[in-house]
Amino acid sequence: MSILKEGYPFILPPLLAGAALVLVSRTCLTNSAAMYIALGLGAVLLIFALFCVFFFRDPKIEITQGEKIILSPCNGTVMEIVEEENEKIIRTFLSIFNVHLQRSPVDGTVSNVTHQDGKFLMAWDPQAHVLNEQNIITIQGEDSVYVVRQIAGFLARRCVSWVKSGDVLKAGDKIGMIKFSSQVDLHLPNTAVIKVQPGDKVRAGITVMGTK
Helix, strand or coil: CEECHHHHHHHHHHHHHHHHHHHHHHHCCCCHHHHHHHHHHHHHHHHHHHHHHHHCEECCCCCCCCCCEEECCCCEEEEEEEECCCEEEEEEEECCCCCCEEECCCCEEEEEEEEECCECCCCCCCCHHHHECEEEEEEECCCCEEEEEEEECCCCCCEEECCCCCCEECCCCEEEEECCCEEEEEEEECCCEECCCCCCEECCCCCEEEEC
């Protein structure tokens, strides 16, 4: 398992500061109150650094293969499935315990990447997918257009896209990440057959969300 490069600014400073405080508390401080304060603060920083290692993990996976399948772009829990006249939308919530990188749901070419400034409503707020800050990644597949929306949440304040217009993708390729808890919407053509339901746990590049 590797660590996403976006995680190092969150991991290294508290790791170094925490280790330094623990070392100082054990070797340099004679006042018991100061020693325990330094030791406690150092422990908190080390725990936070370890959590960030866990959060920014990039586990090795085996991408699911198959014809006409649409893979999950994220890890998380399906919140709702919306069927509109021209498309179907699968909304997935990512907790702070999920892997937070996103993957392409299909083979295709990135036709557009758009950033939309906005609010930081809770992911389960009905207006989060409309009002929150987000990246909109549009992928032209061989049969139709697919859209992955990286939506910031109350804790997630930054959506990161690793792709740009013209990039050619294979299903399961990494396309970006969201820092801390968040939401990902997958927009599918209305002809797609949905294979998941609300409450299902899904994994990026592994779970089949639907078929073409």
